[in-house]
Amino acid sequence: MPVTVGPYGQTQPSCFDRVKMGFMMGFAVGMAAGAMFGMFSCLRIGMRGRELMGGVGKTMMQSGGTFGTFMAIGMGIRC
Numbered sequence: 001m002p003v004t005v006g007p008y009g010q011t012q013p014s015c016f017d018r019v020k021m022g023f024m025m026g027f028a029v030g031m032a033a034g035a036m037f038g039m040f041s042c043l044r045i046g047m048r049g050r051e052l053m054g055g056v057g058k059t060m061m062q063s064g065g066t067f068g069t070f071m072a073i074g075m076g077i078r079c
Contacts, residue, residue: 015076015079018075018076018078018079019072019075019076019079020072021075022068022071022072022074022075022076023068023069023071023072023075024068025068025071026064026067026068026069026070026071026072027064027065027067027068027071028064029067029071030060030063030064030065030066030067030068031060031061031063031064033063033067034056034059034060034061034062034063034064035056035059035060037059037063038055038056038057038058038059038060038063039052039056041055041059042055042056042059
């Protein structure tokens with residue numbers, strides 16, 4: 001497939017670059033959502049201190065990875 005050139009001479013990002021960008025955007029959104037939901041759920045069950053930070057961090061990484069994967073798949077389908 002030929003590389004398309006924009007009106008000012010710039011090239012469009014490759015499909016792999018789009019998938020990477022989709023994963024990064026999804027990971028960031030998932031981390032933010034994981035921070036909110038993780039903080040709420042950990043505080044609700046009574047976690048404090050180091051245990052709270054570990055629980056919230058785990059939730060952030062899980063939701064970021066999950067949402068990032070689905071966004072990467074979605075961007076791959078659009079290529």
